Each structure stands twice: as C-alpha cells, then as structure tokens.
Amino acid sequence: MAKMNRRRFLQAGAATSFAAGTGVLSTLTSGKAFAANTSGYKALVCIFLKGGMDHADTVIPRDQASYDLLAKARPGLFGAYGQGGSRDRSNLLALNPTNAANFGSRQYGLPAQLAGFQSMFEAGEMAIVGNVGPLIQPTTRPDLEKASFSVPPRLFSHNDQQSTWMSLGVEGSQYGWGGAFADAAIRSDSTMNPLYAMVSAGPNDVFLSGTEASQFTTSYAGAQQVRLVDDRYVLGGESKYDAARRMLDDYVAKASFSEDNLYARDYINQSGNAVINNNAYDAALTGQPGLTATFPASYTAQQLSSVARTIMIRDELNTRRQVFYVFMGSFDTHSGQTGQIPDLHTELSEAVTAFRTEMINQGVWDDVTLFTMSEFGRTTTDNGDGTDHGWGGHHFVAGGSVAGKKIYGDIPAPDLGADTFTSTHGRLIPKVSVEQYAATLGSWFGLDSGELAAALPNLSNFTEKNLGFLI
Numbered sequence: 001m002a003k004m005n006r007r008r009f010l011q012a013g014a015a016t017s018f019a020a021g022t023g024v025l026s027t028l029t030s031g032k033a034f035a036a037n038t039s040g041y042k043a044l045v046c047i048f049l050k051g052g053m054d055h056a057d058t059v060i061p062r063d064q065a066s067y068d069l070l071a072k073a074r075p076g077l078f079g080a081y082g083q084g085g086s087r088d089r090s091n092l093l094a095l096n097p098t099n100a101a102n103f104g105s106r107q108y109g110l111p112a113q114l115a116g117f118q119s120m121f122e123a124g125e126m127a128i129v130g131n132v133g134p135l136i137q138p139t140t141r142p143d144l145e146k147a148s149f150s151v152p153p154r155l156f157s158h159n160d161q162q163s164t165w166m167s168l169g170v171e172g173s174q175y176g177w178g179g180a181f182a183d184a185a186i187r188s189d190s191t192m193n194p195l196y197a198m199v200s201a202g203p204n205d206v207f208l209s210g211t212e213a214s215q216f217t218t219s220y221a222g223a224q225q226v227r228l229v230d231d232r233y234v235l236g237g238e239s240k241y242d243a244a245r246r247m248l249d250d251y252v253a254k255a256s257f258s259e260d261n262l263y264a265r266d267y268i269n270q271s272g273n274a275v276i277n278n279n280a281y282d283a284a285l286t287g288q289p290g291l292t293a294t295f296p297a298s299y300t301a302q303q304l305s306s307v308a309r310t311i312m313i314r315d316e317l318n319t320r321r322q323v324f325y326v327f328m329g330s331f332d333t334h335s336g337q338t339g340q341i342p343d344l345h346t347e348l349s350e351a352v353t354a355f356r357t358e359m360i361n362q363g364v365w366d367d368v369t370l371f372t373m374s375e376f377g378r379t380t381t382d383n384g385d386g387t388d389h390g391w392g393g394h395h396f397v398a399g400g401s402v403a404g405k406k407i408y409g410d411i412p413a414p415d416l417g418a419d420t421f422t423s424t425h426g427r428l429i430p431k432v433s434v435e436q437y438a439a440t441l442g443s444w445f446g447l448d449s450g451e452l453a454a455a456l457p458n459l460s461n462f463t464e465k466n467l468g469f470l471i
Contacts, residue, residue: 035184035188035447035448035450035451036184036185036187036188036189036321036445036446036447036448036451037188037446037448038185038188038189038192038320038321038446039320039446040320040367041314041320041321041364041367042320042321042322042367042368042369042444042445042446043311043321043322043323043324043364043367043368043369044178044181044322044323044324044369044371044441044445045304045307045324045326045355045368045369045370045371046178046207046323046324046325046326046370046371046372046373047300047326047327047328047348047352047370047371047372047373048162048165048166048205048207048325048326048327048328048372048373048374049328049331049348049372049373049374050158050162050327050328050329050330050331050332050374050375051158051329051330051331051332051333051374051375052158052161052331052332052374052375052376052377052378052389052390052393053331053372053374053377053378053393054331054333054337054341054377054378054387055131055377055378055390055392055393055394055428056070056074056377056378056380056387056414057077057087057111057337057341057378057387058110058111058114058341058345058394059095059108059109059110059128059130059394059411060087060092060108060109060110060111061106061107061108061109061411061413061414062089062092062094062095062107062108062109063105063106063107064089065105065413066106066107066413066414067089069413069414069415070380070414073380073381073382073414073416073426074380074381074382074387075382076382076383076384076385077337077338077382077385077386077387080337080338080385081338086111086112086113086342087111089109091111091112092109092110092111092112093109093110093111093112093114093115093118094107094109094118095107095108095109095110095118095121095122095128095407096122096405097121097128097405097406097407098405098406099406099407102407103407103410103411106411106413108128108407108411111342111345113342113343113345113346113349114345114348114349115349116349116350116352116353116356117348117349117352117396117398119353120352120353120356120398120404121404121405122405123404123405124402124404124405125356125365125398125399125400125402125404126396126397126398126402126404126405127396127397127398127402127403127404127405127406127407127408127469128394128395128396128397128406128407128408128411129394129395129396129397129407129408129409129432129437129467129469130394130407130408130409130410130411130431130432131392131393131394131409131410131411131412131420131428131430131431131432132392132393132394132395132409132430132431132432132433132434132437133376133377133391133392133393133428133429133430133432133433133434134152134155134161134164134165134168134430134433134434135151135152135430135433135434135435135458135462136150136151136152136458136461137150137458137461137462138461138462139151139429139430140419140420140429141419141420141421141422141423141429142419144422144423144429152164153170154170155376155391156376156389156390156391157170158332158375158389159171161375161376162205162375163206164375164434165373165374165375165434166178166205166206166207166373167206167207167209168434168435168456168457168458173206174206174209175206175209175210175211176205176206176207176208176209176210177207177438177442177455177456178198178207178208178210178323178325179198179206179207179208179209179210179211179215179323180210180451180454180455181323181441181442181445181447181455182197182198182208182210182212182213182321182322182323183210183211183212183213184446184447184451184455185197185320185321185445185446186210186212186213186321187212188446189320189321191318192318192319192320192321193317193318193319194212194213194319195213195216195277195280195317195319196216196281196310196317196319196322197212197213197319197321197322197323198210198213198214198215198216198322198323198325199215199216199217199218199307199310199322199323199324199325200215200216200217200218200324200325201217201218201219201303201304201306201307201324201325201326201327202303202325202326202327203327204217205325205327207325208323208325215325216277216281218281218306218309218310219302219303219306220302220303220305220306280317281313281317284313284316284317285309285313288309288312288313291305291308291309291312291358292357292358292361293308293354293355293357293358293361294354295308295351295354295355295358296347296350296351296354298347298350298351299328300326300328300347300348300351301347301350301351301354301355303326303327303351304326304351304352304354304355305354305355305358307324307326307355308355308358308359308362310322310324311359311362311364311368312362321445321446323445328344328347328348330344331344331374333378333386333387334383334386334387334388335383335384335385335386336385336386337382337385337386337387338385352370352398355370356398359400360400365399365400366399366400366401367400367401368399368400369397369398369399369401369402369441369444369470370397370398370399371395371396371397371398371437371441372395372396372397373395374393374395376389376390376391376392376393377390377391377392377393377394377427377428378390378393379425379426379427380414380416380421380425380426380427380428381416381425381426388425390425390427390428391422391427391428391429391430392427392428392429392430392431392432393428394411395437397441397469397470399470401444401470401471402469402470402471403468403469403470403471404469406469408432408467408468408469409431409432409467410431410432412428414426432467433458433459433462435456435457435458435459435462436459436462436464436465436467437467438455438456439452439456439459439465439466440466440467440468440469440470441470442455442456443465443466443470444470444471449465452465
C-alpha cells in the first residue's frame with residue numbers, strides 16, 4: 001500500500017470533494033527565502049481558451065501576399081466565410097503596431113467580432129504575443145528532425161497540453177505556475193490573508209494549484225456554499241426552519257465536532273474552514289455598491305464580473321496579490337469553424353471590454369493584467385470546414401501596465417515551406433515559450449529571478465527571460 005504523508009493528504013483533500021472548490025488553506029508553509037515584492041496591489045487574470053484557439057483565424061494577415069498564402073492553405077474556410085464576409089481582407093480591423101518595422105511588409109488585422117480588442121490594442125492597452133507554445137529549448141524544423149532533440153511530451157493532446165500550459169507538465173501534474181506565483185507572494189507577506197490569493201471563477205484546474213493555499217472558488221452569485229444550508233427549499237423556506245439551518249451550518253463548519261484520528265481531523269478542519277471562508281467572502285461583498293460596468297449574460301462575462309467583484313473587496317479580504325482563473329470552452333473546431341469562431345470572438349471581446357471598463361471605474365486598471373492561454377493553436381491548413389490540433393498560437397495581454405500597441409514574438413507569413421512550420425499540416429513551431437510568457441507576467445507580479453527560475457524550470461534555456469510587454 002502506498003504511503004501518504006500528512007502534507008500530501010492535506011493537498012489531496014483540498015483538490016477533492018467540497019473543499020476543492022471553496023478556498024481551503026493548507027496551514028503548512030515553506031522555508032524558502034521571502035523575496036517577492038508585494039507592495040501595492042496587483043492581479044493576474046488568466047482566461048484559458050480550451051479546445052485550442054485558431055490563431056490564424058484570429059490574428060489574420062492583411063498584406064496581400066500573406067493573405068493570399070493563407071487563403072491558399074485554407075480554401076475550405078475561406079470559401080465558407082464567403083466573399084465579402086468577416087474574413088474578407090477589406091473587412092479586417094487594421095492593427096497598427098508601433099514596432100511594425102520588425103515585420104517588414106507584413107500587416108495584420110482582427111475580425112470585426114474582436115472590435116473591442118482592436119480598440120484596446122490601438123489605445124496601447126493591449127499587446128499581442130505571437131507564436132507562443134510549450135518548449136524545452138529554442139526549436140526549429142531542422143531541430144525536430146534530430147532524433148535526440150527534446151520537445152515537450154504528448155504534443156497535440158488536449159488534456160496534456162492544457163496541463164503543460166498550466167503546470168509545465170502533462171496531465172497529472174500537481175502544481176501550476178499560477179499557484180507558484182501566488183505562493184511566492186504569500187511567503188513574502190505574512191500580513192496578507194492567503195485565503196483569497198488564488199481565485200477561480202470557473203473550474204478547479206491545476207493552474208492555481210500551489211503549496212501555501214488552495215484556490216478559492218467563486219461565481220457571479222458569490223462564494224460556493226453548502227447547498228443543504230444555502231438552498232432554503234431543502235429544509236423548508238419558512239422562518240421556523242432557520243434554527244435547523246443554523247445547526248446544520250454549525251455542523252458543517254465543525255463548530256462542535258471532535259475527532260481523534262489525525263487525518264480525519266485535518267479533513268474536517270478543511271471543510272469547516274471552507275464554510276467560514278465562504279461566509280467571510282460573502283460578508284465582504286455585503287453592502288458594496290455593486291459593479292458599474294454592464295457585463296453581458298455570457299458565461300465568460302459573468303466569470304469576469306465575479307473577478308471584478310473580488311477585486312473590489314480586496315481591502316476587506318486583506319490581500320495584495322491575486323491570481324484569477326477564468327475558463328472559456330468550445331475552441332476545438334475540427335468542423336463547422338466558420339459558424340463557431342465568430343461567436344466565440346464576440347463573447348470574448350465583449351466580456352473583456354466590460355471587465356476593462358469596470359477596472360477603470362474601480363481605479364485599478366494599471367494594477368490588473370489580463371492574458372489569454374490555450375493548449376495549442378490550430379493547423380494552418382484546413383480540413384474542409386475546420387482545422388486540426390496545432391502547436392504555437394497567438395495570445396493577448398491587456399491592462400493599464402501593458403506596453404501595448406506592439407506585437408511581441410513573431411507572427412510569420414503562412415509560408416508552409418518555411419522552417420517556422422512543421423513539415424506537415426503547417427503547425428507553427430513556437431518562437432516564444434510558455435515559460436518566457438509566464439516569466440514576463442511573474443516579473444511584473446513581483447517575483448524575483450530566483451522565484452521565477454524555481455517556478456519555471458526551463459526558463460534558463462532561453463536567453464530572453466522578459467519579453468517586455470509589461471511596464
């Protein structure tokens with residue numbers, strides 16, 4: 001029988017059952033040096049686009065030569081969009097990066113459904129990081145032909161590459177780099193409440209898995225609650241049942257529970273603390289003026305509205321560093337892509353635009369950085385009416401501290417014979433590693449070089465540790 005120590009039990013317990021989604025703190029801390037800068041307030045907001053967002057149907061070439069190459073590689077998709085459609089060259093929203101000279105004659109645009117992104121980019125509040133993906137070291141097509149050359153395992157697998165983006169390891173990895181960043185802040189500031197440093201507005205994924213605290217899960221309706229207590233109809237909606245509800249709440253919060261077994265006591269304490277933490281979160285929201293921006297009804301927008309409410313009560317929660325996780329699905333467009341991607345772009349753009357407005361109204365847009373991730377891009381070639389699993393992809397970073405109106409990394413012309421693509425299907429070979437992307441975010445968040453190296457083990461293989469897209 002495998003042995004499990006008490007610390008591992010606590011961490012496993014925080015990832016399962018009721019405690020997984022309700023912000024349970026592991027009371028054990030690390031003995032590492034405290035170095036992260038936690039002055040002021042800063043928040044990282046990750047939007048994970050699950051399924052593999054098609055980068056070439058998002059940041060689209062506008063110069064005639066590159067546009068024609070893409071149309072040649074995607075006759076099915078271009079035909080489905082139709083002449084005069086949203087992917088027609090004349091209908092693309094022009095991007096005018098201040099570093100356009102870096103890309104020669106190449107020009108880029110966004111589809112009309114991403115109008116909010118184009119406005120943010122042109123205003124200098126958004127940057128595009130081109131061709132990002134998992135790498136162990138810099139890689140080109142000739143490198144891939146060497147049998148001894150190392151690449152990340154299980155490329156093109158949804159679950160494994162989602163995990164690799166979040167945790168730098170395949171499915172089953174325990175800790176994410178978002179959790180590692182929050183851990184560093186928690187260790188550096190003993191006066192900060194660690195309970196709300198890692199907040200998921202969506203599912204519990206490995207990105208926010210750390211060693212100092214577990215992720216706290218919330219929603220547009222507030223913190224997750226015990227349904228037997230929260231749903232009044234279960235015990236009866238009349239006031240005569242309030243006493244029973246209070247007794248049940250006390251029971252779940254282990255107010256009068258004792259247990260001799262050490263593991264059982266730890267688990268009961270976690271579950272009970274979760275109730276207490278949720279109640280404290282909801283109490284902090286009570287009496288707040290509410291959000292001033294209008295968020296659409298989409299799931300993505302409602303998650304971001306929950307993030308915005310949590311940021312609003314940061315002082316009441318006594319937290320100065322927070323990492324948030326938001327989920328958006330349906331990007332696995334093997335077929336029917338022209339009927340899916342435009343709607344997804346609209347949802348994403350409207351949600352982020354509303355969030356930006358709220359952050360400006362709260363006076364914290366300079367203190368918040370929002371960024372996208374996705375397990376991979378798509379193939380440059382189409383399969384008729386869709387695209388297949390790729391490797392590198394393009395991503396967006398937005399916030400008041402973003403050195404925007406620039407394209408970082410590279411967005412190469414869709415010349416499938418070039419060494420920037422795999423020899424089949426036109427998969428982009430990443431130019432920027434996930435760890436370089438993460439390190440730039442982590443440096444702004446306050447981590448020093450040692451903490452970044454500990455959180456991002458392959459970072460040392462790359463000369464450029466900070467891409468410069470944050471000030």
